[in-house]
Amino acid sequence: MNAPLRTESSRPVVLIAEDELHMRLLIERCLRRAGFHTEGVARGDDAVARVARGGIDLVVLDFEMPGLSGPDALRRIRELACGQSLPAVFVTGRGCCDPADSMPPLRVDACFAKPFSPSELAGRISTLLADRMPKPVADNGKPTASPA
Numbered sequence: 001m002n003a004p005l006r007t008e009s010s011r012p013v014v015l016i017a018e019d020e021l022h023m024r025l026l027i028e029r030c031l032r033r034a035g036f037h038t039e040g041v042a043r044g045d046d047a048v049a050r051v052a053r054g055g056i057d058l059v060v061l062d063f064e065m066p067g068l069s070g071p072d073a074l075r076r077i078r079e080l081a082c083g084q085s086l087p088a089v090f091v092t093g094r095g096c097c098d099p100a101d102s103m104p105p106l107r108v109d110a111c112f113a114k115p116f117s118p119s120e121l122a123g124r125i126s127t128l129l130a131d132r133m134p135k136p137v138a139d140n141g142k143p144t145a146s147p148a
Contacts, residue, residue, distance in 0.1 A: 011037045012057035012129045017047035017073065018091065019065045023114070027060060027091070030118035034126055044068030048076045051083050058129055060121075063092035074106045087128045091116065 014031050018024035019042045028038040039056075041047050045067035051059060059077065061070035068076065070090055077083035090111040110124045 011035060013037045013039065013055055014125060014129075015047060015050055015056045015059045016040045017042075017044060017059065017065060017070070018062040019043065020062070023062075023091070026118060027121065030122050031125065034122040036122075036125070036129075042066070044070060044073030047073045048080075051077050051086065052080055054082050056082075056086065058087040058089065058125060060089045060091060060125075063090055063094055071106060074108070078106065089121070089125065089128075091121070 014036045016024050016027050016031075016038055018027065018040070021042070024040045024042070028040055031038050039050065041050055042065070044061070044065045047059060047061060048068065050056065059074075061073055063070040065073070067073075070092075074088055077086060077088070087109045088107065090108055091114060092111065093114045109128055112121055112124075
């Protein structure tokens with residue numbers, strides 16, 4: 001199965017699986033401002049189907065959603081060839097979660113308890129996808145130094 005062609009200067013694509021529309025739109029807006037292309041779904045099973053089509057660089061999953069919960073959706077994503085090493089971030093209204101303690105077999109890269117700072121979420125995702133972000137290029141075609 002071929003991944004869709006990247007658009008928008010090959011910006012990393014972040015899939016946001018969140019059933020609360022206002023929260024999904026808030027996360028999408030914040031991540032777009034941080035330089036990511038975003039796609040959103042409201043159900044865990046829709047997240048699995050979208051990842052299976054390819055072209056997703058990171059997935060943000062709500063812990064509790066219709067269809068499949070975030071952990072159940074991530075279990076199925078991890079069974080896909082394209083999902084085995086896909087970075088994953090949980091957002092949850094269940095309070096604090098430590099991905100290393102609570103879900104080790106799922107390989108969760110980060111977990112944010114609601115309410116959370118959208119800029120902190122964007123910063124963590126930027127760190128996780130730093131190697132996939134387009135590098136600024138000078139007029140001579142060579143990469144420029146990143147601003148400090």
